[in-house]
Amino acid sequence: MSGFIRSAWLAGTLVLGCLTAFTAHAAEKVVQVGGGLGLLDQPGKARGSVILMPGGDGDIGLGADGQIARPGNTLVRERKRFAGAGFATLTLDDGTDPAQAVTLMRGIAKPVVVIAMSRAATRVGPALAARPDGLIFVSAMLDDFRFRNSPDSLPPTLVLHHREDTCRVTLPATVDAFLAWAGNRAKVQWFTGGVAEGNPCLARGHHGFAGIESQMVAAATRFAARPR
Numbered sequence: 001m002s003g004f005i006r007s008a009w010l011a012g013t014l015v016l017g018c019l020t021a022f023t024a025h026a027a028e029k030v031v032q033v034g035g036g037l038g039l040l041d042q043p044g045k046a047r048g049s050v051i052l053m054p055g056g057d058g059d060i061g062l063g064a065d066g067q068i069a070r071p072g073n074t075l076v077r078e079r080k081r082f083a084g085a086g087f088a089t090l091t092l093d094d095g096t097d098p099a100q101a102v103t104l105m106r107g108i109a110k111p112v113v114v115i116a117m118s119r120a121a122t123r124v125g126p127a128l129a130a131r132p133d134g135l136i137f138v139s140a141m142l143d144d145f146r147f148r149n150s151p152d153s154l155p156p157t158l159v160l161h162h163r164e165d166t167c168r169v170t171l172p173a174t175v176d177a178f179l180a181w182a183g184n185r186a187k188v189q190w191f192t193g194g195v196a197e198g199n200p201c202l203a204r205g206h207h208g209f210a211g212i213e214s215q216m217v218a219a220a221t222r223f224a225a226r227p228r
Helices: 003-026 079-084 098-106 118-122 142-148 173-185 213-225
Strands: 028-033 036-041 048-053 087-092 112-117 134-138 157-162 186-191
Touching: 028 087, 028 098, 036 079, 048 079, 048 098, 048 213, 079 087, 079 213, 087 098, 098 112, 112 118, 112 213, 118 142, 134 213, 142 173, 157 173, 157 213, 173 186, 186 213
Parallel strands: 048 087, 048 112, 112 134, 134 157, 157 186
Antiparallel strands: 028 036, 036 087
16 A cells, blocks of 8 residues: 555544544434433434433433533433443433333334433332333432332333442342332342442442443343343
């Protein structure tokens, strides 16, 4: 290959790389979901859909331009892993309607699985009325969910929980009570390891699967592909 041809080939490769990166970024688009905004990432041929409901008050500060003011929540940080695993991914901001989110994603790719982290368990109830194919709880406030809902409302459900979660509202002891309440509708996968820094109820500790986020996402996507 001559020097000129090689230079042209390298330049073309760099341009293609930039276009690919731009296309990947552009794949995320802001959509209206009820009274709030969601961020949709839709692969060309999705193997299913996941709806990510971040913890806390659910307010991630999603702007109309797709920028996120508060991206620290684990599901928000890891949303690209879900899309990279082949799932159409809808990240919800405060004010969105989870039931409408399920309906929207059912029109994109099935099965549709809702993933609720921590305090999002207190807001996931309306989504169940839209009959998603599955539900995943990540470090969730399971006691609060039990008090607000009936086990009959549960689709196939997976609980992802860290054995060393020391957040007072998501202690590992709450999992057994939830499983007994849910009957055969729910199962658990336990995790260990990672790192723990700062507030035990925030994303940089075991509560947020810090250091083992990829393991959590892998477990979630395995279930989301065939929720049962």
